[in-house]
Amino acid sequence: MEQQTSHSTIDNPLREGLSLERLPSPCAMVIFGASGDLTRRKLMPALYDLALEGLLPPGFSVIGFARSAKTNDEFRSEVRESIRQFARRTPIDEGLLRNFEEGISYISGDFSSLDDYNRLSEELDRLDRERNTRGNRVYYLATPPVAYAEIAGNLSHQNLVHSLNDERWTRLIVEKPFGHDFNSAKELNETLLQYLAEEQIYRIDHYLGKETVQNMLAFRFANGIFEPIWNRTFIDHVQITVAESIGIENRGGYYDQAGALRDMVQNHMLQLMSLVSMEPPPAFDADSVQDEKVKALRSIRPIKPDEVDHVTVRGQYAEGWVMGNPYPSYRDESRVDPQSVTETFVALKLFIDNWRWAGVPFYLRTGKHLPRRVSEIAIQFHKAPHPPFETSVTESLEPNVLAIRIQPDEGITLKTNAKVPGPSMRLRSVNMGFLYGTSFLVESPDAYERLLLDCMLGDSTLFPRRDGIEASWEPITQILEGWERSGISTLPMYPAGTWGPDEADDFMARDGRLWRQP
Amino acid sequence: MNGASDRYSNQFDPDTALDLEAIEREIAQLWHPDARGADPITSLATRASVLNLIIVANDDEDAAHAQRASEHLSQIHPCRVILFNRVSGSDKSRLSPAIYATCEADGDGPAAPCIERIRIPVNRQMYRQLASLVQPLIIPELPAYLWWPGRPAIADPSFVALARASNLTVIDSLLLGSTQELQSLSDLQAQLPARTVIADLNWQRLQPWRELTAQFFDIRSAQWALTCIREVEIDAGRIDGHALPIQAMMFASWLAHCLNWTPFSARRTRKDRWYIGMRDHSGEHVRIIIRTRPDHGAWAGHLLAMSMSAHQEEGDSSTLSLSRSRESSLIRMHARSGADSATHHAVHHPLLPDEALLVPVLEATTRDHVFDASLEKAIETLDFFQNLEAT
Numbered sequence: 082m083e084q085q086t087s088h089s090t091i092d093n094p095l096r097e098g099l100s101l102e103r104l105p106s107p108c109a110m111v112i113f114g115a116s117g118d119l120t121r122r123k124l125m126p127a128l129y130d131l132a133l134e135g136l137l138p139p140g141f142s143v144i145g146f147a148r149s150a151k152t153n154d155e156f157r158s159e160v161r162e163s164i165r166q167f168a169r170r171t172p173i174d175e176g177l178l179r180n181f182e183e184g185i186s187y188i189s190g191d192f193s194s195l196d197d198y199n200r201l202s203e204e205l206d207r208l209d210r211e212r213n214t215r216g217n218r219v220y221y222l223a224t225p226p227v228a229y230a231e232i233a234g235n236l237s238h239q240n241l242v243h244s245l246n247d248e249r250w251t252r253l254i255v256e257k258p259f260g261h262d263f264n265s266a267k268e269l270n271e272t273l274l275q276y277l278a279e280e281q282i283y284r285i286d287h288y289l290g291k292e293t294v295q296n297m298l299a300f301r302f303a304n305g306i307f308e309p310i311w312n313r314t315f316i317d318h319v320q321i322t323v324a325e326s327i328g329i330e331n332r333g334g335y336y337d338q339a340g341a342l343r344d345m346v347q348n349h350m351l352q353l354m355s356l357v358s359m360e361p362p363p364a365f366d367a368d369s370v371q372d373e374k375v376k377a378l379r380s381i382r383p384i385k386p387d388e389v390d391h392v393t394v395r396g397q398y399a400e401g402w403v404m405g406n407p408y409p410s411y412r413d414e415s416r417v418d419p420q421s422v423t424e425t426f427v428a429l430k431l432f433i434d435n436w437r438w439a440g441v442p443f444y445l446r447t448g449k450h451l452p453r454r455v456s457e458i459a460i461q462f463h464k465a466p467h468p469p470f471e472t473s474v475t476e477s478l479e480p481n482v483l484a485i486r487i488q489p490d491e492g493i494t495l496k497t498n499a500k501v502p503g504p505s506m507r508l509r510s511v512n513m514g515f516l517y518g519t520s521f522l523v524e525s526p527d528a529y530e531r532l533l534l535d536c537m538l539g540d541s542t543l544f545p546r547r548d549g550i551e552a553s554w555e556p557i558t559q560i561l562e563g564w565e566r567s568g569i570s571t572l573p574m575y576p577a578g579t580w581g582p583d584e585a586d587d588f589m590a591r592d593g594r595l596w597r598q599p
Numbered sequence: 600m601n602g603a604s605d606r607y608s609n610q611f612d613p614d615t616a617l618d619l620e621a622i623e624r625e626i627a628q629l630w631h632p633d634a635r636g637a638d639p640i641t642s643l644a645t646r647a648s649v650l651n652l653i654i655v656a657n658d659d660e661d662a663a664h665a666q667r668a669s670e671h672l673s674q675i676h677p678c679r680v681i682l683f684n685r686v687s688g689s690d691k692s693r694l695s696p697a698i699y700a701t702c703e704a705d706g707d708g709p710a711a712p713c714i715e716r717i718r719i720p721v722n723r724q725m726y727r728q729l730a731s732l733v734q735p736l737i738i739p740e741l742p743a744y745l746w747w748p749g750r751p752a753i754a755d756p757s758f759v760a761l762a763r764a765s766n767l768t769v770i771d772s773l774l775l776g777s778t779q780e781l782q783s784l785s786d787l788q789a790q791l792p793a794r795t796v797i798a799d800l801n802w803q804r805l806q807p808w809r810e811l812t813a814q815f816f817d818i819r820s821a822q823w824a825l826t827c828i829r830e831v832e833i834d835a836g837r838i839d840g841h842a843l844p845i846q847a848m849m850f851a852s853w854l855a856h857c858l859n860w861t862p863f864s865a866r867r868t869r870k871d872r873w874y875i876g877m878r879d880h881s882g883e884h885v886r887i888i889i890r891t892r893p894d895h896g897a898w899a900g901h902l903l904a905m906s907m908s909a910h911q912e913e914g915d916s917s918t919l920s921l922s923r924s925r926e927s928s929l930i931r932m933h934a935r936s937g938a939d940s941a942t943h944h945a946v947h948h949p950l951l952p953d954e955a956l957l958v959p960v961l962e963a964t965t966r967d968h969v970f971d972a973s974l975e976k977a978i979e980t981l982d983f984f985q986n987l988e989a990t
C-alpha cells in the first residue's frame with residue numbers, strides 16, 4: 082500500500098521516532114448522502130475532531146454529494162453549524178474550522194445519474210491538482226441501503242475506482258444495515274465485489290470503534306490471568322445487554338421493517354459476542370482478528386425452525402414512562418403499522434459449539450424504551466464448588482460476575498464475596514470497579530473518529546469482513562424464518578420503561594437463571 | 600464521568616513531620632470507606648494507579664503551579680504525587696507534610712478515588728537527602744517519574760541523585776539560559792543508567808513542527824528534496840538574557856541528525872542572529888540561520904517560523920514553510936515541490952501548559968533516541984560557536 086512505503090523511515094528519515102502509523106496519506110473523501118442526519122451529527126464533527134488532533138493529512142478534502150440543491154457556501158455553513166453543535170472538543174478553534182472548510186465542496190446530484198458522477202470526477206481531479214489529494218479516495222455511503230449497489234456500480238463505470246495494484250487507493254465505507262437477511266447480505270457482498278476488492282470495502286459497525294470494545298481485546302489478551310478461566314469449566318453463562326432508553330424516534334418507516342433483531346443483534350451484539358468468545362489471534366492485524374471472529378460466529382449452533390420459540394422471546398413496548406417522560410405504544414408511533422408485529426425487544430439464547438464454549442449459553446437481550454441506556458457484557462462464573470461455611474451463609478453466596486460495561490460509564494467490575502466486618506461469618510457481595518472514566522479521565526475519541534481514521538490508514542481490523550457479515554446473518558435468518566412460520570398476530574407487550582415482557586423473565590427462569598439489572 | 604471532585608485532606612501535627620510511617624498510615628486511613636463517606640460494605644475502593652510522580656518545586660510559586668498541574672495529570676495518569684516544596688529556614692510550622700486524596704464523583708454513584716498527593720516541605724538540609732525520602736514513599740512496583748518544574752539545576756547533586764533513582768526525569772530545556780546547561784544535560788544523559796529516561800518538555804513542544812516537516816516529505820514526489828536542502832531559516836521568540844534559543848537549536852539539530860548533516864562552522868552574526876554551516880552526506884553546504892524576534896510574550900523561546908528550500912541541478916526546486924501567528928493557535932504550512940501545486944495545511948497547536956505537555960511525556964517508557972541524538976548534535980554544533988555569551 083502506498084502509505085506504508087511512503088511513510089517508512091527509509092524513504093523519509095524525518096519520520097524517525099514520530100508516530101508514523103497514525104497519519105494517513107493525502108486523500109479526498111466523498112460523502113454520498115451528505116445532506117442527511119448521519120453526516121450532520123457524526124461524520125463532519127468526527128472529521129473536525131480529527132483535524133483538531135492533527136490527524137488529517139495535508140490537503141484533506143471532502144465532497145458532499147446529495148440530491149438537495151445547495152451551493153458550496155450553503156453546505157459549508159451547514160457543516161459549520163453541525164460542528165459547532167456536535168464536535169466533541171470545544172471550544173471550536175475558529176482558525177482551524179475555516180481551514181477545514183476550505184477543503185469542503187458540494188455536488189448536488191442523483192445517485193443514478195452518470196452525468197453527476199462525471200461532475201464528481203471533475204471535482205476530484207480539481208482536488209488532486211489544487212490540493213494534492215493524489216488520486217486517493219474514500220467514498221462514504223451515508224445513504225439509504227438501496228443505493229449502495231447503484232453507487233458502487235456507477236463509481237466503477239465512471240472509472241472512479243482504482244484497482245488494488247494502482248498506487249492511488251480507493252476505499253468504500255458502507256453503513257449499516259448491510260442486507261436484511263442472509264441472502265440479501267450475500268447478494269450485496271457479491272454486487273460490491275464486482276466493482277471493488279474486499280480489501281477496499283469497509284463495512285462500518287460503530288460499536289467496534291468504541292474504546293471499551295477495543296479494551297476488551299486488551300483485557301482478554303494482554304492479561305495472563307483471564308484466559309485460563311475463559312471457558313466452560315469456569316463460566317456458567319454470558320449475558321450481553323444492549324438497552325436503549327429511547328424509542329424509535331422518527332425512524333418508524335425504517336424500524337418497522339427492521340425490528341430489534343436486525344437493528345441491533347445481527348451487527349453490534351453478534352460482534353460483541355464474537356469478541357468475547359473468539360480464540361486469541363496470533364497477531365493483532367486485520368486478517369488474524371477477523372479469522373478468529375468469523376470462526377466464533379460460524380460455530381454458533383444452528384437454530385432449527387421448531388426451536389426458535391424456545392430460544393427467543395420477542396416483545397413490543399406499550400405505553401409507559403421512561404425517565405419521567407410519557408411515551409406512546411409502539412403501534413401508535415408515526416409511520417408504524419398499527420397492526421405491526423415488529424419486535425422492539427428481543428432476548429435470545431445462543432450456543433457456540435466448540436471445545437471452549439460447549440454447553441455455555443450466551444443470553445442476548447436488547448430493546449427500545451428500556452429503563453436506561455446501557456450496554457454491557459457480563460460473564461457469570463460457576464459458584465464456589467464447596468464453600469466451607471454454614472448453610473445459612475452459603476445460601477446467600479452469589480456467583481462471581483465479571484461485567485464489562487461499554488456504555489455509559491465504561492469500565493470493568495468484578496463481583497466477589499467478602500466477609501462483613503464483625504464477630505460472625507456473614508458474607509456479602511461486593512463490586513470492585515475499575516471505571517475507565519475515573520481511572521483515566523481522558524475523553525475517548527468518538528467511535529466514528531477512530532473508524533474514519535482507520536479507513537484512511539487502510540487498517541480494516543475494526544471493520545467486519547464479508548464472511549463475518551454473512552456468518553452473523555445465518556443464525557439471525559434462521560430466527561427470522563422461524564418467526565415468519567409462527568405467524569402470530571400480536572407480541573408480548575411491556576410498558577415502556579421496564580426491562581421487557583414478563584416472558585423474558587420466564588425464559589431465564591426456565592434455565593434457573595436471572596437477568597441482571599445493569 | 601463528570602462531576603465535582605471531593606477532597607479529603609489531613610494536616611499533620613508538625614511533630615510527626617517526616618515520620619514516613621505516619622504518612623503511610625495516614626494514606627491508608629484516607630482510603631477507609633468512612634473517610635470517603637461510602638458504604639463500607641458494597642463499595643470497595645479500588646485505586647487505579649499507574650505511576651508515582653515526584654515533583655521538586657524550587658519555591659512556593661513553582662509548588663502551586665505543580666500542584667495544579669498534578670491535579671490535571673492525575674486524571675489521565677492516576678498516580679501518587681509526592682511534591683517536595685523547598686522552603687527556607689527551619690520554622691517547624693512550615694515543615695509539616697500534608698496529604699490529600701482526591702476523588703471524582705458523579706453525584707449519585709460511589710466515589711472512585713484516583714489520586715493521592717503527599718506534599719512535603721523541605722528545608723536546605725532535607726533537600727540534600729531527597730533521594731532517600733522518596734524510596735519509602737513511592738507505591739512499589741510502579742514507575743517513579745521525576746518532574747522538576749522551573750529552571751532545573753541539572754548539575755546539582757540532589758537533582759542527579761533523584762534522577763538516578765527515577766525511571767524518567769522531566770525537565771524543560773526552554774528555560775536553560777546558557778549553553779553550559781545544555782552541556783550539563785547531555786553529561787547527565789551519559790551518566791544515567793540506560794533504563795533511565797530524560798524527557799524534555801521543550802522537545803515535546805517541537806513535536807508538531809517535526810510532524811509537519813516530516814509530513815511534507817511523506818509525499819513521494821517531494822522526497823528528492825531531502826538530499827538537496829540548501830537553506831533552513833528558523834525564527835523563535837527571544838528570551839532576554841539567554842545565549843541562544845534552545846528550541847530553535849534543537850530543531851536544527853534534529854534536522855541535522857535525521858538528514859545526516861555535519862556541522863563545520865557556527866557563529867553569532869548579530870545580537871539576534873546565528874549562522875550554522877553544515878555539510879550534508881555528499882559534502883554540499885547547508886546554511887542554517889536562527890533568528891530571534893523580540894516581544895513575543897508567552898511565545899518567548901518558542902518556534903515562530905521555519906522555512907527550508909531545496910534545489911536540484913536540473914532546476915527543480917522545493918520549498919516548505921511553517922509559521923504561526925502570534926495570536927493564533929494554528930501552525931500553517933505552505934509547501935511546493937517541483938511541478939506539483941502548492942499544499943496548504945494547518946494544524947491546531949495552541950500554547951500548551953506544562954500539564955498538557957506532560958501527558959504524553961509521562962507515557963514514555965524508553966529513551967527517545969532521536970532526542971538523545973539531536974541533543975548530541977546540538978552539543979557538537981555548540982563547539983563551533985565562539986562568543987555565545989548571553990546578551
Ligand SMILES: NC(=O)c1ccc[n+]([C@@H]2O[C@H](COP(=O)([O-])OP(=O)(O)OC[C@H]3O[C@@H](n4cnc5c(N)ncnc54)[C@H](OP(=O)(O)O)[C@@H]3O)[C@@H](O)[C@H]2O)c1
Nearest residue numbers: 114115116117118119147148149191192223224256257258
Ligand atoms: N443517522 C444515524 O445516526 C445513523 C446511524 C447508523 C447508521 N445509519 C445509516 O446511515 C445511512 C444514512 O443515514 P441518515 O440518517 O443520514 O439518512 P438520511 O438523513 O435519510 O439521509 C439520506 C441521504 O441520502 C440522500 N439521498 C437519498 N436518495 C438519494 C438519491 N437518489 N440521490 C442523491 N441523494 C440521495 C439524501 O439527500 P437529500 O436529503 O438531499 O434528498 C440524504 O442526504 C443509512 O443507511 C442509515 O441506516 C445512520
